[in-house]
Structures are given as structure tokens and as C-alpha cells.
Amino acid sequence: MKQELEYVVSKVCMELFNVDVSVELTRPDEQFGDYATSVALQLGQQLNKNPREIAEKIASKLKHKKIAGTEVAGPGFINIKIQSNLLAMWLFEETKLRVFGRSDLGQGRKVVCEFPSPNMAKPVSVGHLRAAVQGWTIYKLMTHLGYEVVTDNHIGDYGTPFGKWVVGFLYFSSDEKLAKDGIYELARIYIEITAALKTEKEQGDDKLAGEVQGWLKKLEAKDVDAVEYSNRFNKISLDHLHKVMGRLRISTDHELGEAFYVPRGQALTDELLKKGIAKESDGALVVPLDDAGIDTPIMLRKANGTALYATTDLATIEYRQQQWNPEKVFIHTGQEQTFYFRQLKALAKKVGYKDVIEHLWHGLIDQKDEDGTRQKMSSRKGVVLLEELLDVAEKKARKQMKDGNEEDIKAVALGAIKFADFTADRKKGMLFDWESMFSVQGFSGPAVQYAVVRIKSVLAKATDSKPNDISDYDWQAEHALLLLATDFPQLLVELGKNYEMHKLATYLYGLARELNRYYEETQILITKEPIRGYRLWFITVIRDILVDGLDILGIPTPERM
Numbered sequence: 001m002k003q004e005l006e007y008v009v010s011k012v013c014m015e016l017f018n019v020d021v022s023v024e025l026t027r028p029d030e031q032f033g034d035y036a037t038s039v040a041l042q043l044g045q046q047l048n049k050n051p052r053e054i055a056e057k058i059a060s061k062l063k064h065k066k067i068a069g070t071e072v073a074g075p076g077f078i079n080i081k082i083q084s085n086l087l088a089m090w091l092f093e094e095t096k097l098r099v100f101g102r103s104d105l106g107q108g109r110k111v112v113c114e115f116p117s118p119n120m121a122k123p124v125s126v127g128h129l130r131a132a133v134q135g136w137t138i139y140k141l142m143t144h145l146g147y148e149v150v151t152d153n154h155i156g157d158y159g160t161p162f163g164k165w166v167v168g169f170l171y172f173s174s175d176e177k178l179a180k181d182g183i184y185e186l187a188r189i190y191i192e193i194t195a196a197l198k199t200e201k202e203q204g205d206d207k208l209a210g211e212v213q214g215w216l217k218k219l220e221a222k223d224v225d226a227v228e229y230s231n232r233f234n235k236i237s238l239d240h241l242h243k244v245m246g247r248l249r250i251s252t253d254h255e256l257g258e259a260f261y262v263p264r265g266q267a268l269t270d271e272l273l274k275k276g277i278a279k280e281s282d283g284a285l286v287v288p289l290d291d292a293g294i295d296t297p298i299m300l301r302k303a304n305g306t307a308l309y310a311t312t313d314l315a316t317i318e319y320r321q322q323q324w325n326p327e328k329v330f331i332h333t334g335q336e337q338t339f340y341f342r343q344l345k346a347l348a349k350k351v352g353y354k355d356v357i358e359h360l361w362h363g364l365i366d367q368k369d370e371d372g373t374r375q376k377m378s379s380r381k382g383v384v385l386l387e388e389l390l391d392v393a394e395k396k397a398r399k400q401m402k403d404g405n406e407e408d409i410k411a412v413a414l415g416a417i418k419f420a421d422f423t424a425d426r427k428k429g430m431l432f433d434w435e436s437m438f439s440v441q442g443f444s445g446p447a448v449q450y451a452v453v454r455i456k457s458v459l460a461k462a463t464d465s466k467p468n469d470i471s472d473y474d475w476q477a478e479h480a481l482l483l484l485a486t487d488f489p490q491l492l493v494e495l496g497k498n499y500e501m502h503k504l505a506t507y508l509y510g511l512a513r514e515l516n517r518y519y520e521e522t523q524i525l526i527t528k529e530p531i532r533g534y535r536l537w538f539i540t541v542i543r544d545i546l547v548d549g550l551d552i553l554g555i556p557t558p559e560r561m
Contacts, residue, residue, distance in 0.1 A: 001082075001090065001487070005064070006024065008062065009039060009062065017043060019047070027483075032073065033079035033080055034080060036078065036080070037077070040058060040076035041075065041077075051075055052075055055072045055076040055077065065083070065086060066082050085473065087479075087482040087486055089470060090486065092470050100545065101492055102146070103492070103493065110148045111147050111149055111327060111330065112329040113139040113142070115132055115134070115139075115151070115153065116131045116135060116153065117131060117156065117331075118241065120237035120257070121187075121236070122237075123184060123187050123240060123386075124386045125386060126365055126386055126389050129386055129421070129430075130334075130426070130430060132245070133418050134426055136250040136554045137501050137553055138330050141492065141501070144548075145493070151253045153252040153255045154256065154257065155237075155238075158258040158259040159307075162216060162219060163213060165186060165190060165193075166229050167211045183239075186237070197209055217304070244387060244390075249414065250554065256316075261311075261313075262315075264315040265300075265312045265313075265314060266307055269311055284301060284303045285299070286298060286299045287300060289343060289346045291350070292349070292350070294343060294346055296343070310347065314344075329357050331360070332360050335427070345357050360499055362427065363427055364430070365430045366431050393414070393416055397416065408561065414445075414554075414556060415446050415555045416445050416446055417445075419445025422504065422553060423505060425500065443509050447509060448508045449555070449558060450561050451512035452550070453559070455515070458525060458539060467537055477522045478518070481514050481515065481518055484510060487507070504553060507549070511542065511545065
């Protein structure tokens with residue numbers, strides 16, 4: 001709808017002034033109209049003419065069946081009012097043709113979504129939450145837009161940590177302890193060996209450090225014992241990871257970890273050395289990136305011959321291009337990896353691969369303390385493991401929903417956690433304020449979920465009513481909701497370009513809030529037919545938009561709250 005009107009305004013500008021201008025409609029305060037544009041101010045500067053006179057000429061020529069009226073305000077703003085009944089009829093026809101909001105924009109096009117990609121052999125921490133939630137959301141969005149989406153959990157199952165876990169296990173653990181505590185024993189081992197390595201270094205020794213690197217070399221050489229340890233630790237880690245992912249209600253098609261790419265990564269490094277792209281530096285192999293404006297070269301191989309992140313990532317880029325040939329690869333990490341991905345993209349381009357990586361980085365996770373101050377979430381402050389975070393959320397939801405069933409309780413807990421990730425731009429920190437997160441009155445997941453539950457409750461009391469025609473109703477009471485509803489498809493298209501998923505959360509909350517106002521001012525069930533049927537159809541459409549929007553954010557909808 002918005003896009004259609006922008007085209008109409010742009011066409012009028014071309015007819016009047018022979019100027020091809022980009023028109024953007026915004027939402028003014030309700031009292032001024034439904035849409036507004038400042039295109040006359042832009043043209044005034046460009047043509048050196050009075051912008052208000054330009055606005056009046058444009059407004060007088062704006063003729064479209066959906067436009068109820070126009071008004072020029074201030075120095076040259078044009079306010080536009082839309083016909084309520086024609087909005088409703090457009091929505092009625094659109095919802096008959098397809099699932100509203102879905103499109104074939106990405107038909108025949110393929111993308112890869114990489115998430116949550118944690119390191120193995122330690123419990124999934126709260127630090128992995130944003131990559132998991134944000135990654136799943138991009139997958140759902142691109143699916144809604146018609147893309148073929150491949151999802152890959154690029155797990156960290158290789159590198160120095162592997163050597164540390166083996167040496168730590170041999171020195172500080174046992175089969176019995178590992179069998180009893182699993183992933184939490186591996187986490188304890190990691191902490192203990194890290195401390196031991198630090199002490200050793202301070203004492204000027206390197207015995208343990210040598211053993212760590214030795215096990216890493218053994219793994220690369222496919223040593224039987226090393227492979228057995230790797231498989232053993234990875235199974236414990238994957239079982240734990242899958243359990244946590246199941247609670248988050250996310251999954252991926254593939255789990256091709258770093259170890260999968262080591263052989264090809266090493267071979268690629270040798271090829272780049274022969275071509276003169278990679279160069280030796282103090283025994284290590286690096287690729288200079290000066291030509292890309294990056295002073296720091298990227299290292300592909302350590303002096304001891306072992307692979308690095310860049311080694312396996314380069315092989316990953318090649319594999320994905322050969323196997324799937326995506327036009328985009330979405331990768332979700334914390335902000336601290338932005339420089340590395342700048343290096344990686346420059347490396348890929350230098351080697352000759354397509355520039356497809358879309359690095360969607362995010363800020364840190366904070367929590368609000370009892371005194372109201374904002375602090376980085378840490379074990380010292382309480383919750384640090386993702387399982388613990390989910391436990392706390394479910395406990396709070398259970399307390400709030402005393403008569404709720406477990407499935408609905410888990411849905412509300414997830415709604416609170418995941419929606420909190422989209423209350424601001426992903427580049428900003430995420431704040432856990434438990435009180436506001438569960439409020440059905442504030443900007444929260446449960447508030448939007450509650451709007452869906454209210455609609456379900458109304459529809460459960462009504463007989464099935466699907467009107468064949470809605471043209472004999474003025475739809476004035478529904479005007480504000482209609483405007484919001486018709487924005488949904490275009491919003492998804494825009495999100496498919498800018499990936500600013502917090503805008504979807506803002507939209508859903510605004511729709512839920514407007515729905516609550518509609519309930520307060522409008523009768524539905526006790527209204528006579530055919531108006532009753534029209535309104536039941538309309539709130540069904542609103543329900544579907546809310547459910548679909550929440551689903552894109554990875555949030556389920558409960559039956560009762």
C-alpha cells in the first residue's frame with residue numbers, strides 16, 4: 001500500500017516538474033492524516049522554487065481511488081488521508097490470494113544462515129543467545145520472502161581449545177567424573193588447565209603448552225587417540241547444545257564444524273603460498289591485505305604448522321560457494337569480531353571468491369541490577385549459562401501464569417527472552433530487565449502474545465464467519481488498525497534489505513496496542529450481522545499478522561495466558 005502511494009506521488013512529480021524524485025511516505029501524528037511526504041521541500045531546493053507552492057500543485061494533482069483527501073501544512077508538507085473501505089477491500093483481496101506478508105521476492109535465490117556456532121566442550125553461555133536468536137530470525141524472514149535458505153551451525157570443534165581439553169582431562173579429570181558431569185566437567189577442566197598454563201608461563205616453563213600444541217598436531221594427523229578424544233568431547237558438547245537449541249526452538253540443516261574444513265584449509269594455504277598470495281613471516285604463513293586498506297595481514301598457518309580460524313573459514317567460503325552458491329551468507333557474532341570479518345572478506349576477495357558475507361554483529365548482553373544500574377551479565381552477577389537463563393525465565397512465567405500449562409509457560413518465557421533481543425537495534429546492548437520483560441502492558445513479548453490470546457478467546461466464542469464481500473461497510477472504526485495491517489508486507493520486504501529486525505518488534509507491539517484500543521472502543525461479538533462477521537474476519541487477519549510476525553522472531557504463541 002505505502003509503496004503504491006509513493007509511486008503515485010513520484011509519478012505526479014514527474015508529470016508536473018519533469019523530475020525523477022525518490023518519494024518516501026512517513027506516518028504523521030494521527031490528527032494530520034495517514035501519510036505525509038516532504039518531497040516538495042526536496043524539490044524546492046532542487047528547482048529553487050517555493051516549496052509550499054510546489055506542495056499545493058502536487059496535492060491538487062494527487063488523484064487515486066484510495067486517497068480520500070490531501071492537505072498542505074507548514075512550509076510544504078503534504079498530508080494524505082486514505083479511504084478506509086478501500087483499505088479494507090485491498091486487505092480482503094490480498095488475504096484471499098496468499099498468506100498475507102509472504103512473497104516470492106526470493107524465488108530462485110539462495111542464502112546461507114550461519115548460527116549459533118558455539119565452541120565445543122563447554123556449556124552454552126548467555127553470550128551465545130544473541131547469535132542463536134538473531135540467526136534464526138533472519139532464517140525465518142528470508143523464508144517468508146521466498147528464498148531458499150540453508151542453515152549451518154558452524155561449530156568450533158578445532159583449535160587450541162581441543163589441546164587444552166585433552167591435556168586438562170589427562171591431568172585433572174577422569175572417566176568417572178566426565179561420565180557424571182559431562183559438559184560441566186569439561187568446563188571445569190578448561191578453567192583448570194587455563195589457570196595451570198598461566199602459572200607455567202609466569203614460571204618461564206612451556207611443558208603443558210607444548211603438550212597442548214602436540215595434541216592439536218595429532219588431531220590434524222588423524223591420530224587414533226586424538227580423534228577418539230575429539231569425538232568423545234564433541235558428542236558430549238553436541239548433546240548439550242541440541243538440548244539448549246531445542247529449548248530455544250531453533251535448529252539447523254547442517255553442523256559442519258571447523259574440523260571438517262581443516263584438510264582443505266591447509267591445502268588452500270599451500271596453493272596460496274605457491275601463487276605468491278600467502279607469504280612466510282617468522283615461520284608462519286600470512287596474507288598481506290594492504291591493497292584492501294588493512295595494515296594487519298591475516299594469518300593462515302602458525303609457525304608450528306597448525307591451522308587457524310582464517311584457514312578453516314577460507315575453506316568454508318569455498319565449500320559453500322561450490323555446494324550452494326548463495327548470494328548471501330549471514331553470520332552472527334559479537335561486535336569484537338568486526339575487524340576479523342573485515343580481514344576475512346578482503347582475503348576472500350583477494351583469493352577470487354564472491355563477496356557474499358553479511359556480518360550481522362551484535363552488542364553485549366546486560367542486566368538491570370536491583371538498584372536499577374545496568375551491568376554486563378556475568379556469573380558474579382547471577383545467571384551466565386543459557387540453560388540457567390531459560391530456567392529463570394520459565395520460573396518467572398510459571399509464577400505469573402499460576403494456572404497455565406507447561407507448554408504455554410515455556411512459550412511466554414521464550415517470548416520474554418527473545419523479544420527483549422529486539423527492543424533495540426542489534427548493534428546496541430541487550431538489556432535483561434526481568435520486570436519489564438514479562439509485563440503484558442509494556443513493550444514486551446508477552447504483551448504481543450497476550451494480544452493474540454485475546455483474539456483467540458473472542459474467536460473461540462464465535463461461530464465461523466467468512467464474509468464473501470465487505471464493500472457495504474465503512475470501516476471507520478477499524479481505520480487505524482487497517483493502516484498498520486497493510487504495512488506488514490512492505491515492512492518484511494524492507495527488513496529483507498536492511499536486516500533491522502527490531503523494527504518488526506516495534507511494529508508488532510504497535511499493532512497489539514492499537515488492537516487493545518480497538519477492543520475498548522468497538523463491539524464485536526454482540527454486534528449484529530453482517531458487521532459482526534466483518535469484524536470477526538478482520539481480527540482474524542490481525543491475529544494472523546501477529547502470529548506470523550512473532551514466528552519470524554522465533555516466538556511461539558500460547559493458547560492461554
